[in-house]
Amino acid sequence: MKAGFAWLVALVFFNGGSVLAQQANPEAYAKTLEGPERVARMQVARVVEALGIKPGNRVADIGSGSGLFTRPMARAAGPAGVAYAVDIDAGLLKVVERSAREANIENIRTVLAATDDPKLPEPVDVALICDALHHIGNQGPYIKTLNKYVKPGGRVAVIDFSERWPAGHESMRFTTAQLDGWMKDAGFSREASYDWLDNSFFIVYRKSGPSLQAQDPGH
Numbered sequence: 001m002k003a004g005f006a007w008l009v010a011l012v013f014f015n016g017g018s019v020l021a022q023q024a025n026p027e028a029y030a031k032t033l034e035g036p037e038r039v040a041r042m043q044v045a046r047v048v049e050a051l052g053i054k055p056g057n058r059v060a061d062i063g064s065g066s067g068l069f070t071r072p073m074a075r076a077a078g079p080a081g082v083a084y085a086v087d088i089d090a091g092l093l094k095v096v097e098r099s100a101r102e103a104n105i106e107n108i109r110t111v112l113a114a115t116d117d118p119k120l121p122e123p124v125d126v127a128l129i130c131d132a133l134h135h136i137g138n139q140g141p142y143i144k145t146l147n148k149y150v151k152p153g154g155r156v157a158v159i160d161f162s163e164r165w166p167a168g169h170e171s172m173r174f175t176t177a178q179l180d181g182w183m184k185d186a187g188f189s190r191e192a193s194y195d196w197l198d199n200s201f202f203i204v205y206r207k208s209g210p211s212l213q214a215q216d217p218g219h
Helices: 003-009 019-024 026-033 036-042 044-051 070-077 090-102 139-147 176-185
Strands: 058-062 082-087 108-112 124-130 150-161 188-194 200-207
Touching (some): 026 090, 036 044, 044 124, 044 200, 070 082, 070 090, 070 108, 082 090, 090 108, 150 176, 176 188, 176 200
Parallel strands (some): 058 124
Antiparallel strands (some): 188 200
């Protein structure tokens, strides 16, 4: 099975379900992604605060799903900034657009990605990959491709399962040591790690280059 197609097939729900169900009813899947139990477990506000997004920043939520993280990231970036919701599922991107309208958030832009390329229209200051990297069939090359979409000194934050992986995910498991290797090979170094998410690691990497503080936010 080709790696890209493997990722598409692997977009199974960690709460149970199937790719076909997601494609047939993205609204129902969005409700699963934003269910009270998952929202509480992911500590969305605390995660976004830890990302240190500045007004005017360009940010990306890669594997955005329903936009659970995209919306608060967009608020943190403010009117002068942009938050890109990146996903390979056009139906879910429509959910993001609707939820942004309902929340009166005007700086969210959706990006229909390829399985091997996030296809961002410009480099970003911060990219978040939450519960999505294990779905990618060939993480090393993907992260190397992601490098060109991150500004010098920009950051990539990865959240994924740490111990108890959902049933059906056995072939998708990876370790933080593997992640560190992929990121190092792609030009990123580990900057911070947080251990307060239940059954998830949360690691932030920085791309080599001048710090974000030395940049004009949004440029």
